[in-house]
Each structure stands twice: as C-alpha cells, then as structure tokens.
Amino acid sequence: MNLAALRHIVENNPELIEENVPERGNSAATIGVAKLLVGNNGNVAALSENQRYHYETYIRPLVESVPCDGIFSADAEGEHDGCIGNGIIDDDDLEGCYILDEMLCQECQSLQARMDADD
Known part of the structure; x- marks a missing residue:
C-alpha cells in the first residue's frame, strides 16, 4: 500500500474514496477505514474483517497497482488502453500523480512532457 498516496487522498481528496464506493455502500465507513490506516501507518493487520473488506474493495485499488490512464485514446476493440508503458503507475x-491529477506511468509522463515541449 502506498501510504503517502493514501494520506494525500484522505487529507486532500476524500471524494476519490467516496466515488469508489457504490451508491448502496457506506462511503463514510470506507473513509473512516482510510483514516484509520493513515493513523496506524498502513497496518492492515490491525483491521477487523469488516474494515478489511472496505480496504480490499474500495481503498486498495486507489493505492496499489493503479492503472495508467494512458496518453492516447483506447482502441475500439479495447485491446490497447492508450498507455505506452506497462499499464501501472509506479x-x-x-502520490505525485494524485497531486497533479494526472494518472500516468513514467513512460506516459515522459512522452507527454516531450509532446508538450514540442508544442
């Protein structure tokens, strides 16, 4: 788990967590679990079974193996997502991706910077 990214989300953009919880879910409980994790230095082992469900289902996808949005449009067949790297943000x-609100892997960031410099 990327604790720095989770801390940033909890402190600056808890809406990301809320958006990750389905309408019928309990986003307040999920945010509470996120705050608990930040306060406990990411100690997942200290979570109850119910809290661990919130972590695994709604929080973990935001802080582990987060997919790159890619800089190109996805193809019509859905085979390529527009990422030129491995598809996962390092x-x-x-944390920097969340701060900049640009969910790009290193390869896509580099290409985007080169493309911006060429403009």
Missing part, C-alpha cells in the same frame, strides 16, 4: 510516482 509506486514512487503515485
């Missing part, structure tokens, strides 16, 4: 870059 853990070291995840």
Whole structure:
C-alpha cells in the first residue's frame, strides 16, 4: 500500500474514496477505514474483517497497482488502453500523480512532457 498516496487522498481528496464506493455502500465507513490506516501507518493487520473488506474493495485499488490512464485514446476493440508503458503507475510516482491529477506511468509522463515541449 502506498501510504503517502493514501494520506494525500484522505487529507486532500476524500471524494476519490467516496466515488469508489457504490451508491448502496457506506462511503463514510470506507473513509473512516482510510483514516484509520493513515493513523496506524498502513497496518492492515490491525483491521477487523469488516474494515478489511472496505480496504480490499474500495481503498486498495486507489493505492496499489493503479492503472495508467494512458496518453492516447483506447482502441475500439479495447485491446490497447492508450498507455505506452506497462499499464501501472509506479509506486514512487503515485502520490505525485494524485497531486497533479494526472494518472500516468513514467513512460506516459515522459512522452507527454516531450509532446508538450514540442508544442
């Protein structure tokens, strides 16, 4: 789990967590679990079974193996998602991606920077 990214989400954009919980779900409970994890330095083992469900289902997808949005449009067949890298944002870059609101892997970030420089 990327604790720095989770801390950023909890402190600056808890709506990301709320949006990840279905309408019938309990987003307040999920945010509570996220805050608990931040307060416990990401200690998932300290969570109850119910809290762990919230973590695994709604929080973990935001802080582990987060997919790159890609810089190109996805193809019509859905085979390529527009990412030129491995499709996953590197853990070291995840917090920065949330800060910049650009969910791009290193390869896509580099290409985007080169394309922006050419403009």
